[in-house]
Amino acid sequence: MLANCSVDLAERPESAELAKLASVNFICPPDEARRRIKRVEEMGFEEILIGSQFGAIDELERVRDFLKP
Numbered sequence: 001m002l003a004n005c006s007v008d009l010a011e012r013p014e015s016a017e018l019a020k021l022a023s024v025n026f027i028c029p030p031d032e033a034r035r036r037i038k039r040v041e042e043m044g045f046e047e048i049l050i051g052s053q054f055g056a057i058d059e060l061e062r063v064r065d066f067l068k069p
Contacts, residue, residue, distance in 0.1 A: 002040055003049040009033060009059045018053065026050060026063055034066045041067075 007026040008015040019027040024040065026033045040048055052059055 001047040001049060002045045005048055005050040007033070007050045007052050007059050007063050008054065008056070009062060010056075012054065015053070030062065030066075033063060037063070037066050 002024060004022075005024050005026060006015070006018055006022055008018075009026070009028070009030050011027065011029065015027045019025050024036070026036060028036070037048070050060060050063060
């Protein structure tokens with residue numbers, strides 16, 4: 001399991017500092033998030049624990065949907 005991954009598909013300016021701290025994050029446009037998730041899967045992780053500092057449930061759902069074939 002890969003834990004504590006942040007998501008911000010809207011690339012809010014206040015996420016910039018968080019993105020610098022997290023080695024794996026999904027603070028990026030949706031197409032890049034898909035590529036990053038694919039890379040995490042290729043590394044062998046079966047689960048990813050992500051969160052949104054903005055409580056953006058819709059973004060979490062979108063990232064979840066990126067995992068569907």
